[in-house]
Amino acid sequence: MKADSKVQRRLLDLAAIDTALAQLAHRRRALPERAELEALARELSALEDERVRAQVSVDDLDRDIDRLEKDVDQVRARKSKDEARLAAGTGPARELEALQHELVSLSRRQGDLEDAELELMEQRETAQGVLDGVEKRLAEAREKRAAVEQRRDESLAGIAKEEEFKRAARRPLATDLPADLVALYDRIREDTGLGAALLTAGRCGGCRLELAGADLARIRAADPDDVLRCEECRRIMVRTTESGL
Known part of the structure; x- marks a missing residue:
């Protein structure tokens, strides 16, 4: 030739x-923001898994507390009914004495349930603190991801502008040869x-x-x-x- x-x-x-x-x-492929976003994606995935576990722990405790609260309400209702019957003083002495024993037993049962409920509520407070901490880290990671995405998009826009400038210069040169x-x-x-x-x-x-x-x-x-x-x-x-x- x-x-x-x-x-x-x-x-x-x-x-x-x-x-x-x-x-x-090459600059487009090797943008540091790409590696940052990949790392953030892994971090967000791990945090989301952690959040789910923390939420499940809170939900489980809520169900247990709700169950105990229902048990306490039942004991209270039974106590109120027995106290009303005892206060009325109607019925055989043996039944009234049995009511007194049952009230003692119900009071003990109520105390045990309320102690258990209090313990669960303390556990729930701790679990909620863990959940709040995870959600805070998730929010921070999402904000960081948004900032990195913005930097990436700005870099890509700059690269695209330079590429268009170079291609505009290349076209007439290649056509003329x-x-x-x-x-x-x-x-x-x-x-x-x-x-x-x-x-x-x-x-x-x-x-x-x-x-x-x-x-x-x-x-x-x-x-x-x-x-x-x-x-x-x-x-x-x-x-x-x-x-x-």
């Missing part, structure tokens, strides 16, 4: 733009990441290898308009006064 040497030099401008675009794509030369350049770029590189002081700018004497002789003998490629990396080598030929 042949192309005017000046046209070939313009491939370096195209390569510079494509390199910048590749760097922007010979189609077959650009097609070759693009194929090489897709395979290697860099389509063309400057030959500097006898060294390929693509693979950074110093050319052997036979290769340099071949290049020196080539017509200035010949499109030359590196034998090692197969990239287009652009010759200038810096090439050391």
Whole structure:
């Protein structure tokens, strides 16, 4: 393939733009906010599991307290009924005496239930404190996630703006160059990441290898308009006064 040497030099401008675009794509993939969000996602998942466990503990205690409260109410109702019958003083003496014994037993039962209920209420207060702490950490983690997402979106918007600027500069440049030369350049770029590189002081700018004497002789003998490629990396080598030929 042949192309005017000046046209070939313009491939370096195209390569510079494509390199910048590749760097922007790398920046998008390697945004530190991505790693932060992944870590926060794991933290939020763990905290949500912890919150569920804490909520289950509170709910279980609430059910136990409610059950005990119902038991206490039943004992109180039975006591009230027995106290009313005892106060009325009607019925055989043996029944009245049995009522007195039952009231003593009910009072003891009520005391035991109320003590158990008090203990559960203290446990619930502790469990609620744990739940409140977890929910606070969840809220803080969510706020942090929102802040990181905002930073990520701002960074992505900045990268997108730079990419559009670079693509806008690339379009007329690529259009102005010979189609077959650009097609070759693009194929090489897709395979290697860099389509063309400057030959500097006898060294390929693509693979950074110093050319052997036979290769340099071949290049020196080539017509200035010949499109030359590196034998090692197969990239287009652009010759200038810096090439050391």
